[in-house]
Amino acid sequence: MIAVDGPAAAGKGTLARRLAERYGLRHLDTGLLYRAAALRLLRAGSDPAQAAAAAAAAAGVTDDDLADPALRDEDVGQAASVVAAHGAVREALLGLQRAFAARAPGAVLDGRDIGTVVCPDARVKLYLEASTEVRAARRLCELRSRGVESIDSRVLDEIMARDARDRRRSAAPLKPAADACSIDTSALDADEVFERAVAIVDSRLSSA
Numbered sequence: 001m002i003a004v005d006g007p008a009a010a011g012k013g014t015l016a017r018r019l020a021e022r023y024g025l026r027h028l029d030t031g032l033l034y035r036a037a038a039l040r041l042l043r044a045g046s047d048p049a050q051a052a053a054a055a056a057a058a059a060g061v062t063d064d065d066l067a068d069p070a071l072r073d074e075d076v077g078q079a080a081s082v083v084a085a086h087g088a089v090r091e092a093l094l095g096l097q098r099a100f101a102a103r104a105p106g107a108v109l110d111g112r113d114i115g116t117v118v119c120p121d122a123r124v125k126l127y128l129e130a131s132t133e134v135r136a137a138r139r140l141c142e143l144r145s146r147g148v149e150s151i152d153s154r155v156l157d158e159i160m161a162r163d164a165r166d167r168r169r170s171a172a173p174l175k176p177a178a179d180a181c182s183i184d185t186s187a188l189d190a191d192e193v194f195e196r197a198v199a200i201v202d203s204r205l206s207s208a
Contacts, residue, residue: 030111115177
């Protein structure tokens with residue numbers, strides 16, 4: 001079991017997918033679960049800040065929801081950050097995440113509380129970080145690659161707001177696990193991040 005945590009646009013998803021492929025493991029982007037719950041709320045016209053409605057939406061998330069292309073929309077991501085702050089939502093999705101991680105042959109999960117809450121016994125825990133400015137630039141490039149025009153300052157403000165919500169929430173706040181290996185991706189490309197992560201994983205596996 002490999003846990004990959006970190007803030008938005010630090011490179012978690014790209015790394016987790018590559019690690020899963022290299023080691024023959026399954027991959028779960030846990031952020032999609034919260035996005036799916038948020039999308040259900042937005043389509044129903046409900047307020048993501050309402051804990052009861054958010055928890056009900058989270059309880060109804062299915063595999064089919066995770067394939068919806070609208071999950072990557074920026075407004076869904078912002079709503080997901082609000083939804084994820086509710087303890088009842090996190091509790092509703094916790095069992096699903098742990099069940100996925102427990103199935104053979106193992107899994108790579110990426111998110112914000114994998115090493116601290118979802119899989120505290122993961123054999124390898126990685127925490128990716130990068131400067132706010134670098135992450136905002138990455139998010140802006142991602143949006144534009146999908147044909148979504150946005151303003152640099154707006155993307156930076158959204159990244160900062162999301163960081164604040166993730167780190168200050170009372171339920172499973174974003175922070176590295178005590179035994180996580182941190183990788184600052186600010187000045188690294190995807191291949192360099194992958195190489196560093198593989199070295200860490202191989203070292204942990206050989207010493208286990």
